[in-house]
Amino acid sequence: MRITMTTPAPDDVVSLAETLDGWQLDGGPLQLHPGDLGWFSMRGIEATASAMRVWLREGRPVAIGLLDGDDLLRLGIAPPALDDGELAAAIARSVADPSRGVLPAGVVSVEARGADALAACLIGAGWGTGDPWVPLHRDLSDPVEATPLRVEVVEGDLVEPWSEVHFSAFRGGEFTDAVRGRMVHNWQTMAAGPLYDRARSLLGRDEAGTPVAAAAVWSAGHGRPGLIEPLAVRRGQQGKGFGRAMTLACASVLRDLGASSATVCAEASNPAAVATYASAGFTAAPEVPDLRRHA
Incomplete structure (x- = not known):
């Protein structure tokens, strides 16, 4: 059966996120999550649609990709199609040819966890492994232990301190008025969009009331794995247990949203992050590298 690839219209993004909902399975690979689309939607729903690629069989999505930057394609694949050789070959052709509008020439990466057939195709074509x-x-079957942080759901005036903590953790430097304005605007764009309905942004304060941690959690619907993306601890406040405490808060909120489990993915090169999640009751799966074309 012929497989085609398309770039969706903005009006199609919500239905595609709902399709991704159904592909999130406990015990399955941690693939592209609807929360990844939601986080990306800080750029606006039109930009999110433009960054997506959808592979269709008989008009139905069997793989959904998100171009997260110029050189990275992140994929979610329908669980029954993870070992589908025909689909793997179609995706491999799409990412190999820059004229198809997926990835450019040169060094690029594909995140396709659990997609063994695609990995075999790309490695057979000379690709290697990346990060x-x-x-x-x-698992969220049981209640999550209490966190020592005072955790608030972000809205209104809390957007600015949430943005400041996030900026401090991931970028650092001076939180200028221009940076503040841009980050608050981006958060507001995301929160006003159609992908934020089942998400929560969280701000954690220490005993003195100082904002020390920020996170967002994303539900894929009742009885499905939820996602933590991102989680940040203010620079200079690491190593004090705030990461573990915020992780517990995220897991608790996801449970309240009906998630069956909480998931997160950490760089293997960041053992402190892996240890933080493990200390909050998370179990690590074996490392999974991206697939990378080196030339």
Whole structure:
């Protein structure tokens, strides 16, 4: 059966996120999650649609990709199609040819966890492996232990301190008025968009009331794995247990949203992050590298 690839219209993004909902399975690979689309939607729903690629069989999505930057394609594949050789070959052709509008020439990466057929296709075509990642998972059947942080759901005036903590953790430097304005605008764009309905942004304060941690959690619907993306601890405040405490808060909120489990993926090169999630009851799966074309 013929497989085609398309770039969706903005009006199609929500239905494709709902398709990704159904592909999230406990015990399955940690693939592209609807929360990844939601986080990307800080750029706007039109930009999110433009960054997506969808592979269709008989008009139905069997793989959904997100171009997360110029050189990285992140994939979610329908679980029954993870070992589908025909689909793997179609995706491999799409990513190999820059004229198809997926990836450019040169060094590029594909994140396709659990897609053994695609990995075999690309490695057979001369691709290698790239950065290794550690998927982590915590079952949410039972209540989550209390966190020592005071955790607030972000809205209104809390957007600015949430943005400042996130900036401090991932970028550092001076939180200028221009940076503040841009980050608050991006958060507001995301929160006003159609992909944020089942998400929560969280701000954690220490005993003195100082914002020390920020995170967002994303539900894929009742009885499915939820995602933590991102989780940040203010620079200079690491090593004090705030990461573990915020992770517990995220897991608790996901449980309240109906998630069956909480998932997160950490760079294998960041053992402190892996240890933080493990200390909050997460179990690490074996490392999974991206697939990389080196030339």
